[in-house]
Amino acid sequence: MVYISATLDIWHHIHSLMPLKNAARAACVSQSFLSSWRCHSNLILSRESFGLEGEKETARDFRRKIDHILRNHSGTGVRKLSLRLVPNYNAKDRDYINKWLEKAVTPGIEELTLSLPINNKCKYEFLCTVLSNGRGDSLRCLYLTNCSFHPMALLGCLRSLTKLELFMVRIPGDELCCLLSSSSALEWLSLTYCSKVNCLKIPCHLQRLRHVKVEDCSKLRVIENKAPNLSSFQFKGGLKVQVKLGKALQVKSLYMSSTVFGCNTRAELASSIPSREMVNSPMVSSKLTDLKSMIICLGEMSFCLSFDCQSIVSILGASLTLETFISHVSDELMQHALVFGDPSRSWMLDTSGGVVSPLNKSLIKLACHVLRAWLT
Structure with a gap:
């Protein structure tokens, strides 16, 4: 037996x-x-997994296939549920989604993905009750796309959550902060196009948090981190966002990119990105000793002529353990820089004073300072 x-x-x-x-x-x-x-543990429900093609037949066939699968499923043993709706999803599908979640999300589930088409204007609010009453205790990964999310009912229900990814999710900043405060096991946080998040505060008791990625959250104004063991931080957004990494001494990978980069003075830049205080501080060497990777984007931004380009050089000077340096250069910058050497090799800028246009002179100057500091 x-x-x-x-x-x-x-x-x-x-x-x-x-x-x-x-x-x-x-x-x-x-x-x-x-x-x-009947107790299949991995349910990947998508148009691709069903082999469906075409817009008209997909919506009807998609619902029918999922209904058939879940009717024949015992409702137990599901560890991974991925539900990716078809492009022509409509308002009447909301009831179907709730029914499917109620059926498949059971105690023991570890990973949940709900993805609604990003080009679809039908609004859906994630049914938080499916993760209450012990059903979310085992959940480790939660991925949501294009829906509303009000997790106040889940506080204390996601104690095993290690990875949270929200894409185009309408979640208020205060509710997000409350969710983070109650998710002590969190290791990975990703927010992309979350337009209702105006403030991201990461509490100090998130000891396991290692990776944070924040991109294009239009209303975001403050990122304040108190998690002590953060090792990777990636940010893309407006320059008006205040970024405070706190005492994250373990940061080894740092990426920051701004779509709006226009400063008149060094002081304005420092006030817009308070993490620049690390550069101006006497303790700069001790604060950047663990930095391993740096990415700098040059170009596609309008620097004013009075911008103090020298200020960025101290970042490189303080990064004693830096192993990887990546720079992205825009076509605009390349047009005004003197390029020499083998065209197939990595680009180099003439630091002895090539011919540049007055409009982009400070931009080229910045690039030259960065490269000179790096090479020496």
């Missing part, structure tokens, strides 16, 4: 690793696989 049980466990494990379409076919020809299918 022990041998038979072990064999069935092996078959069920093999079945769980199959793509959904292949797993369904296997269930049609094998009694063992049929039994496994």
